[in-house]
Each structure stands twice: as structure tokens, then as C-alpha cells.
Amino acid sequence: MCIELKIKAKHLALEPAIIRHEEKKLKHQIKHHRSGDQTSSISLEWKLHSLTNHRKLDVRNESRATHLARTYLAGKPYTRAELKRNDDCYFKQYIVPRVVAMVTKYGKGVQRQTDKKVIIEWATLPN
DSSP states (O other): OOHHHHHHHHHHHHHHHHHHHHHHHHHHHHHHHTTSOHHHHHHHHHHHHHHHHIIIIIIHHHHHHHHHHHHHHTTOOGGGTOSOOSOHHHIIIIIHHHHHHHHHHHOOGGGGGOOHHHHHHHTOOOO
16 A cells, blocks of 8 residues: 555545635635725635635545545455445546546556556446
8 A cells, every 4th residue: 555645645634624724714804804895805705715616626536536546556446435426427537537647656566557448447336
């Protein structure tokens, strides 16, 4: 098992709580600025929206891809990581390329030759 991916997974697990804390601070600032300058309020709302999207999309996807890469590198079947998948197109477009990148970076021997097709085949769910 790759220790770097294990550390990455632990960091990704902590990141949403940190982002939520910063979101809470921004919400207080927005509430304070609403009565005053509208431009600073809009800027703060944009930052809040950006942080929320980062937490809900980027961190979540990277965490999922890291979990799948660790599962693949350990030689375990896909069903050990996920039992069902509702977003097949999204999975193939966003998650699989990140899994491939991590497997080729942290894999050993033959695993470094892994491509998108191999990961998609590995991630096939039984009917």
C-alpha cells in the first residue's frame, strides 16, 4: 500500500471541516457587510460560493478518486470500494482520469502502465 496515498486520504478527510469553518466565518462577514458596502458583500458571497463548490465538488471527487486508487493498488475488487454508482458518465469523465493519474504515479511495476480502459474495466459493476 502506498503511504503517500494514505496520507493524502487523511488530509482530504480533514479538508471539508476546515472549509466549513471558513465558510462560517465568511457568512458572519457577509451578514455584517450587508448593511454597508454592497460591493464588498458581493465579493464575500462570491468567495463563499467558491469555497462551497470547492468542498462539494473538488474535494469530494478527489477523495473518491483517492479511495478508488488505493483500492485498485491494493488489488481489491471495485465492489469493496463502491457497491453502486449513480453517475456513470460523470465517473468516467472526472473520477477515472484522476484514478489513472494516481495509479500511474504511485503504482509499482505493471500498475504504472494502467490506462483509462483498464480502470473502467476494473470498475464494472455486476448486474
